[in-house]
Amino acid sequence: MKIHLERKNKAVHFEGSSELSPIKVQIDGSDAIGGEGKGVRPMELVLMALGSCSVFDLSTILKKQRQDVQDIQVEVAGERRDEVPNIFTKIHISFTLKGDIDIEKAQKAAELAVKKYCSVHDMLAAGGVDITYSLKFN
Template identity: 40%
Template sequence: MQASVKWVDGDTFIGHSDSGHNVVFDAGSDSAAPSPMEMVLMSAGCCSSVDVVSILKKAKQDFDHVEVKLSAERAETAPRVFTKINLHFVVTGRGVSEKHLARAVQLSAEKYCSVALMLDKAVEITHSHEVVEREAK
C-alpha cells in the first residue's frame, strides 16, 4: 500500500491513495476539512462498522441503520495522542438480536478491525452498543 500527501495552502493538505482516491485534511483552526486525528478516529469507526454490518448480515438480522458514535480523549501535552476511544454502535431494525450485535462488536474488536487493533496497542479502546427497534410501517 502506498499513498502521498501534498501541501495545498495554509494548514490544508490533500492525501492521495494508490487506489486513486483523494482526501482533504486540515490541521488549522479554520479547518476546511477533518484534522489528521479526526481522520484516524473516523477510520477506526468505519473499519469496525464494516465488520459489524457484515457480521449482522451473515446472521440474517433485519436492520436498516448502523451508526457508530465515536468519542475520544487526548493527552494534554504534545504529542497529543489518543488516550481513550469509545465506539458506541447504534443499530436500528426489526427484532435485531442484542446477542448478535454484541457478538459482532466483540468480533470486530478482538479479531477483525485492523485500525482499532493497531490503535489498541497504545490506546484504551472500549465498545458499547444498543439496538433501536424500528417502528412498523
C-alpha cells in the same frame, strides 16, 4: 499500500489520495498552526478510521448472521493526554443499530468486529489506547 498528500495552499491544507481509490480527502490543521477549516484534522481521521473499520466488520458479521439491519450509525469519541504528543488515551465507539436484530447476536458481532477483526483497533490498542464500545438499539 501507499498514499499521497498534495499541498493545496501556503498554509497546512493538503489533499490526500490513495493508490487504491480515486477519492480525495481534504485535510487541514488547527487555527493555531495556520489551518483554515478546509478539511478534517489528522486525529479526526484516526477516529474515523477506527469507526469505519469497526462498522465495516460489524456490518459484514451481522449480514452473515442474517440480521435485518435497516441502519447503523457510529459515533467515536476520543480523549487525548495534555502532553505532547497529544495521543489518544481512551476511545469509545458507540454503535446505534436499527432493524429486526437479535441483541445477543449483535453483541457477539460487535465483540468480534472491534476486538478481533478491526486492524485499526489492534494498532491503537497495542500503543496503549483503552478502546471500549457500546451498542444501542432503535
